[in-house]
Amino acid sequence: MKKDQTLGEALRLKGISRRGFLKFCAATASMMALPPAMVPAIAEALEKARKPSVIWLSFQECTGCTESLTRSSTSTVEELIFDTISLDYHHTLQAASGTGAEDAREASMKENRGKYVLIVDGSIPISNPGYSTIAGISNEDMLMEAAEGAAAIVAIGSCAAFGGIPQARPNPTGAVSVSDLIKDKPIVNVPGCPPIPVVITGVLTHFLTFGLPELDHLGRPLAFYGNSIHDRCYRRPFYDKGLFAETFDDEGARKGWCLYKLGCKGPTTYNACATTKWNDGTSFPIEAGHPCLGCSEPDFWDAGSFYQALSTPTGDITRNTLYAAGAGVAAGAAIAAVNRKHRSSAEKRHEKVTIDDLEKESKS
């Protein structure tokens, strides 16, 4: 089907009659559990442009990413689901359960093959398919099946983008990211634990309006992950003056001085928290007095204590091989490869940074 064709046009081009088209509409009404009286209206709607279909799969996740989606002030989740997209599968929000839910997913995949956007939150455990199933199907099988017909994949949250907390040392379930398993589709990573609400909808809007956004070396859209939090932080001038909070609730903390010495990971974290802020621009962690955890970076869970000034990750390169040993050689090799990749990428970005280094950097 060419991009601009409506379903009605496409069917007619394929020689399907008006009568056949109406039969199709009746089937659609039945699929949506709508009364037959709705068929003419559906036929009319199908003659017009359709909303892009989105299928959202949730694997090893905590639903924080979906909660974040509902906090987006623009576009709002209600604008999205009523006006912009057709959210055809989403565990937390969809009305149908069980067979009805799975039928809706399969119907959408078939009907919108090659065109739907696949959103994934949560990591995928590969040590044992029984570690996470939906409708009796393993996460890996469901991802592979849904990815095949997708136009593009958006990995929402640090778990889907980088493996996240399930992959933190020692990765007990062999959790991997979407890009560890899918190599032949465009993937946009939208990390964060969770991602900022308007960043989730912003990336989606960008994709639907302008196509794939420009990405950094970790697959993150530059529009939201192009600068470090430190470089955009409103407390940066105090850093430059050498004024730091030494502990919580001291004079410096009350006056809004730099939280670097309390462990702030802002200097090595690329995200829009300091500019876009959270919850309709209300605040962000540093503004509320807490150091940045670094949650949009790979392996941030293993980058040392949240309250220690920046340091290199402490993880062991062989951290998962013990667990993978019992789960088969193939899975073990895959996990080891993931670990090597993450270890090297984390080392690149979590270099030991001292105040002196940062001062040098800011002066140069």
Place this chain on the structure above:
Amino acid sequence: MNERVVVDPITRIEGHLRIEAQMDDDRIAQAWSSGTMVRGIEIILRGRDPRDAWAFAQRICGVCTLVHGIASVRAVENALDYEIPANAQLIRNLMIAAQYVHDHVMHFYHLHALDWVDVVSGLDADPAATAELAQSLSNWPKSSPGYFSDMKKKLKNFVEAGQLGIFAKAYWGHPAYKLPPEANLMAVSHYLEALSWQRDVARLHAIFGGKNPHPNFLVGGVPSPIDLNSDSAINAKRLSQVQDIIRKMQEFVDQVYVPDTLAIAGFYKDWGGRGEGVGNFLTYGDFPEKGMSDPSSYLIPSGVILNRDLSTIHDVDMNAADQIQEYVAHSWYKYSGGKEQGLHPYDGETELNYTGPKPPYEHLDVEQSYSWLKSPRWKGQPMEVGPLARVLMLYAKGHEQTQELVGHTLKTLDIPVEALFSTLGRTAARTLETKIIADNMQVWFDNLIANIKAGDTRTFNEVLWEPSTWPGQARGVGFMEAPRGALAHWIVIENQKIANYQAVVPSTWNAGPRDTEGQPGPYEAALEDNHVLHDPEQPVEILRTIHSFDPCIACAVHVTDPNGEELVKVKVR
């Protein structure tokens, strides 16, 4: 029809839940509840800095997004005997309460409502009659005929576009839906309004914790300092924002949530006669006025009710080895002493052991292990936790507002007190406690203002922040009443690191499988209480009762390393 009905995924919940029901003709004879996802956060917590634990534990769940953070900092503080300033206690109370109000309203409108509300039927509503109905219930300003006319048009355009999205393949037109079209249109309108409202009131967490979901916490206090002369602390502007949010919460609860619950319940009174569960109820207590060490100052008391007997409240001891225990007879875990025994969380010993069918599978073998959740028991008894347990506890202990609200509800609906022990009672209790907690937010906020006026602005106690000040060994329990029920984390600290970390969470109490004695958990027992399915392909009856518990199944995690050494565990809602 003696078939096995399977509902997987159960949608409109947090996490991955599967229900299998053995039918006896059209009636559910037996039901089994299975959590189908495991992550391993427990093993991940081991060896970490205990001050970091809240951030890890919080990721157990992003819906009840602060509760594991609170339980975690309380566990560390309990282990170290670490007092926090009065203001920190009040700010935590406000944040926990905000979570309740936000979470319960979202559960009602976005997760539970579609079990009772037929979206498509709203197309037949008369906007003027809908306005009349809404105005008869409350003074909520968005109740005009013009407003509902617009909403109906929006709904019509959406349905006629032929892409129902999240509303596709649902149960519209099912005879179990009893609301008239006008009530359906009103409820759909409030579904949308609640989406907008929740976005606004979630800002309270951003003010004190920097963001929502997953706001920030701190062992020893709260991260946000108070300074009326600073542009980067809790100042008069921030406090007035908080006051504004509390007011908006109370308005929505009083004028929309409570009236809608009563109005909708009026059409479903028969649901006061099914879905009871186990008849035993457990609370740990929460919302201290004077710190966690003084249970007499809690708004919600702790206790156990057995066999519906409200006249006797049993005491709960979190540390007694023979009270809270976990069983794995039907869970995918091993115990070295055999699968039959029960273990207190401090003695917890667990090993991941998936013995279920190889995916893809059609049915679980319910005679063997069938869930990633364990079966927690109090003195061997299954317990229901959550809003109904709390409302019953408040009621039994003579809390005046609770008694008034319960009395008013029973009178309005014209149902007997026994109807509380049901699917309907559980859902009503959630609404009533939301009002009680929203009202108390004003009290805590006023106390915070009074402290600041009196010159007390402390939010953090520095004395035990440095791990070098800690004893070599310490252990403690942090507990709270999460929106979904009694939650506790047990922590063992050795040489400034986490040696053991365990959580027993609300949805494990409610959703856990059968125990060694074959006693079903509350979900299972509730489904076995008087459920007739009109059409197994459209199991709306199962969804009503399961959703009345507000499931939150993010994962259940108990792991031992390959050498057999016991590791930390976190069981997740």
